[in-house]
Amino acid sequence: MRTASPPVIEWLTTEQAEFYDSVCRFARTLPDDVRERERAEQFSRDSWDRCAAFGILGMPVPEELGGGGQDVVSTMLGLEALGYGYRDNGLVFSINAHMWTSEIPIWTFGSTEQKARWLPGLCAGSTIGCHTITEPEAGSDAFAMRSTATRVEGGYVINGRKTFITNAPVANLFIVFAREGEGVGPFGISAFLVEGASPGLSVGKPLEKLGLRTSPMAEVFLDDLFVSDAVSAGRAVRSSTRRCDGSGRASWPARSDSCAEPWKPASATRGSADSSANRSPSSNPWPIRSPT
Ligand SMILES: Cc1cc2nc3c(=O)[nH]c(=O)nc-3n(C[C@H](O)[C@H](O)[C@H](O)COP(=O)(O)OP(=O)(O)OC[C@H]3O[C@@H](n4cnc5c(N)ncnc54)[C@H](O)[C@@H]3O)c2cc1C
Numbered sequence: 095m096r097t098a099s100p101p102v103i104e105w106l107t108t109e110q111a112e113f114y115d116s117v118c119r120f121a122r123t124l125p126d127d128v129r130e131r132e133r134a135e136q137f138s139r140d141s142w143d144r145c146a147a148f149g150i151l152g153m154p155v156p157e158e159l160g161g162g163g164q165d166v167v168s169t170m171l172g173l174e175a176l177g178y179g180y181r182d183n184g185l186v187f188s189i190n191a192h193m194w195t196s197e198i199p200i201w202t203f204g205s206t207e208q209k210a211r212w213l214p215g216l217c218a219g220s221t222i223g224c225h226t227i228t229e230p231e232a233g234s235d236a237f238a239m240r241s242t243a244t245r246v247e248g249g250y251v252i253n254g255r256k257t258f259i260t261n262a263p264v265a266n267l268f269i270v271f272a273r274e275g276e277g278v279g280p281f282g283i284s285a286f287l288v289e290g291a292s293p294g295l296s297v298g299k300p301l302e303k304l305g306l307r308t309s310p311m312a313e314v315f316l317d318d319l320f321v322s323d324a325v326s327a328g329r330a331v332r333s334s335t336r337r338c339d340g341s342g343r344a345s346w347p348a349r350s351d352s353c354a355e356p357w358k359p360a361s362a363t364r365g366s367a368d369s370s371a372n373r374s375p376s377s378n379p380w381p382i383r384s385p386t
Pocket residue numbers: 191224225226227228232233234235257258259260261306
């Protein structure tokens with residue numbers, strides 16, 4: 095446990111500084127067992143759940159979808175304070191992967207049904223998300239991916255192999271990227287929301303790492319994985335269009351022109367007049383609960 099005073103960040107408003115301190119204080123209440131778990135490469139579900147209950151996991155997501163409705167600066171302060179107060183950097187990394195690569199893409203680019211289905215659980219921590227894009231031969235050059243999504247009656251069949259997937263060993267939501275056939279070129283990559291227990295999706299043994307050892311990582315195998323078109327199940331979100339049509343497709347930030355709508359924080363500076371104008375009237379400025 096770190097007991098030194100948190101750093102002073104000069105440009106923070108009083109409210110932001112209090113928030114930072116409150117997350118730091120919370121972080122110091124988390125079990126101090128990281129030394130053993132680091133050796134054993136053990137993820138702490140207990141600390142994950144405590145962070146969720148405190149409101150960390152859902153910080154940037156709107157309150158009506160189960161989140162805290164925080165702006166981007168506050169979210170980053172919260173994550174920094176968590177990292178400052180808690181030694182388990184692997185858990186903080188897993189939380190970041192969950193937040194930035196599962197919650198925010200679904201919130202920003204998902205359909206209304208997808209948001210309603212997935213975001214409350216992701217914010218509450220009962221659903222753990224992972225972003226499944228890297229392949230053994232496609233890392234920096236993600237568009238070289240070979241995983242395929244073939245259109246069949248009622249959905250898609252996905253085949254491929256993914257690697258270095260953070261949270262895969264503990265996840266129950268996989269955002270799977272695959273190419274929809276050769277004809278559509280480098281921009282024909284779609285993202286599919288897949289439940290962890292789906293037949294055809296399997297997770298390899300956890301990969302051993304030199305650092306961040308408490309953040310679980312594994313390969314993911316996609317063998318004739320069927321993804322239904324059904325509204326509440328996994329649905330295709332295709333990167334090459336910016337529309338959401340009757341078949342449930344929506345845009346996805348997998349290529350640059352699909353990123354034209356970045357996440358817009360409620361405000362850049364918390365506590366300003368603009369900030370309150372952008373928040374829902376009922377919202378508590380800091381809807382994160384005190385440590386119990
Ligand atoms: C801790 C960790 C967590 C991760 N979590 C996830 C995850 O949750 N989901 C997921 O899908 N992936 C994940 N990844 C994979 C990550 O996205 C890839 O490692 C990354 O895209 C780089 O790919 P690569 O490892 O194959 O390296 P390469 O692409 O092979 O790159 C190797 C080196 O070559 C350099 N390089 C590559 N191309 C060029 C170029 N054109 N010009 C100059 N230099 C170049 C790179 O900068 C790098 O230094 C994770 C990786 C790590 C380390």
